[in-house]
Amino acid sequence: MSTAREANDQLWIMPFLGQLTDDCRDFNDDITSNSVTPFTYYASLVQRKDPLANSLLNPFYTFLNHCSDIYLSSHRDSQTGAFLGRRIARTLRSVKITGEERSFVQFLNIFCADNRTLHNYFNNKLLKQFPFVSDPEKTFFRLLDVSSVKYARTNRKLETYAFENLIKIEDALNIFPVHTQDDSILEETLLMSAMNYSVQIGGKRLRPLLMFMVADLYEIELNRILPLARGIEYLHTSSLIFDDLPARDNSDLRRGQAALHKTTINNDISYNLCEGRAQLAAVDLIAISMGLINGGLIRNGFSFESVNRVVGEISLLMHDLCIGQMMDLRAARVGIEEDSKKIDKLDRIAWFKTGKTIEVVMILPVLLAKSPSDEQALELSRIRKLSQLMGIMFQMRDDLLDVEEGAAIGKPAALDIKKNTVTYVSLIGIDGTRERLQQFLAQSLQLVDECWPKGSATIKDVIQYFVTRKT
Template sequence: MPFLGQLTDDCRDFYDDIQSNSVTPFTHYASFIGRQQISTKQLLNPFYIFLHLCSDIYVSSQRDIQTGAFIGRRISRTLKSIQTSSGESALREFLYLFCQDNLRLHDYLWINVRSHFSNVSDPEKLFFRIINKASIQYSRTNRKLETYIGDHLRQIEDSLHIHLFSKTQKPPSVTRPDEQLLISAMNYSVTAGGKRLRPLLMMMVCDLYHIDLKNVLPLACGIEYLHTSSLILDDLPAQDNSDLRRGRPTLHKTTINNDIPNTLCEGRAQLAAIDLIAVSMSLINHDLVKNGFTPERVNQVVSEISLSMHDLCIGQMMDLRAAHVSTEKENGQLDELDRVAWLKTGKAIEIALIPPAILAISPSTSSVDIQCIEIANIRELGRLMGILFQMRDDLLDVEGEDIGKPMALDIKNNTTTYVSVLGIEGTRQRLKELCRQTLKLVDECWSSSAGTIRDVVNYIVNRKN
């Protein structure tokens, strides 16, 4: 209650505190809103905290009528005091500042609650439902990345292990040895650690669309299988020729448990990569329908993923030819690098961002409506995040430490990179500029409710490995 009392005072005295240059949670938050700084969306909205505390007290009282009346009067009187001391326009401005990402709440406060200023009555249950729902949603989608990882990573890790993939669903005891060799190879790469950024990102977007996360766990696993498949192929001698991935030998460089000769390692790695794609597609196509999503939406998700994987292969093909890109025209090189990063890396991020938006579309909506501005913006977001990821990778290749794979691999392979074109400092500057553009686009896609995704963008730009 003391904390609620202080928040009540800070809310009521908001305009007086601004005039006296006093720093309170409300004036501090408003100052960032006014300047539209990058860190704005990482701040907690003090007005939401105030309303959530009021709601929590009411709910904790088992929705006692007298407690509800007391809390309702506190909220009404707090807002009324702003109007009384600073005018009706000031109250309108206050509600706009602190409820701009929740128009339903804004309208309820401005129309319904304000109509009771002259005669405060018991709060309506709808009011508390709105507050409670808004505060829960805000906390789900504006957590710090570390907190989100702590809440969901174990769930993903526990689901990734591949046991058996067979139409006949034979028990492991009668599984053919060759199938077990492939399963062990897939699990070697899938369970090698990693950030699980893509499935986590997919879950974050699902939170924004109010999709139950347990229903999309097959999609999370499928996305990680596809990503792992691309890494296996990327490490092969014909591609990046890397001996190390995530701090241990790459799949084509290990016999795992000495279960095959060294001469078969590369071939098994190729087959395991292909098999991971098969496992992923089967899991997504079958289990999403089983979990309640319509076949039409699931088919659209599979189509989206398939096209993105096709584009990813084009990007990988372009990357193979990167060493032969002309060094005479820097602008042309930069455009080419951006396109490679978009196709090779950005498309893998699109796979995480777009399917939740498709699954959230009402079953009554036609497939034509999917090609809307929202999907287009999300697709552009994936492109920018892919470029950011690749630029940071190029910097880490020359100046990183303990990155889990061989350093200076691009120099060794004579690959054209952002660093080779722009230099280290030029790459850093462009990284900062594109980061600002990307954060702005996140807000355009999901307003101020995507604080955790903003944190992902900042992580991509500042990561150490």
């Protein structure tokens, strides 16, 4: 199954890689003939010192990264490695042969400017091997692993990142019975179906994706923190099941499908049990999540001490989410009190409802990657501040979306969609909200640069998405 999927991935990559190889090999010719390719375009930006170059993917790294991906997904098969190594060496030899005296060094100066190790490797080691075009894959891929790959991984666009990683998360989300040794227990099966129904209704999986991005920055292998990413998504799903119940938002639908408390699953229980089952499934998701995080991280080699800290943070998060939902419950039903119509209050709701989860998602990989003495208190407090801003931005964008959707379908009093509820738009207006959103955006991007000075364009792209998203 997963091998078939990997094979499919490679089918998709191959023509793209072929094109990149051609563009790289013909770089000098294309410069001469003024042809625009990813390589010549990137080179022209670098030479003009255009800041846009910093937010554009380096096509040479993309080329190397794809080669590396293929090599890694072949499980470092030596024949595949030799094939790819020869391809890279031949491509670079073309760059050297087709240009002038210093053209190869110039090429490296453009495309490996930020990676001295790789630059030196190509210029010293690999150059000498061009006459032989032998199989330099071993040293080569080792270098790729430690430098180029990391850069490529942490500076992709959200969409590219999601394309590669979402499948890892989706594939892992299905929940299986715990009691496998006994005969299967009917009631456990009923809970499993319910939990998986709600988990599979889907969502953007933004929380686990964001956690993966931070884990990449700290060079944690994604499979190792997968139990944590799954656990966080289950907690999120659990809170959505509770949100939809009659005593709360009373919503019959969730993402266009029947909410769990409004549906049987293949007629497995009588309809009058659905709400009770939904409540139990939501509690069970918490239980499964805690067990998975507590046990899975240990199995994946993290220390008992760091896992203890993680469980502590998760417990606190659950408490804070309850507070956030209590805020929401009061705000939705009774409105925020007139006399305290303060934007601070809205900010606090957004922080507890959305920001706290983002905080935990971004903090936990740091806690797992570093020993307690290592941690930069400054770094952690910056991440906490950033998460708070992201939570508020997410909510401001939500309020704007309500109005924009209302306007789009011609509703006159779009502001009244959430009756009796104070929103950012009702407090400071559409323009005020948009303006504040831009201020927070600038502040957040600044914080990302301070948290991760070596660059995390992917996380920046997530923040851009928070501000511009249409759903």
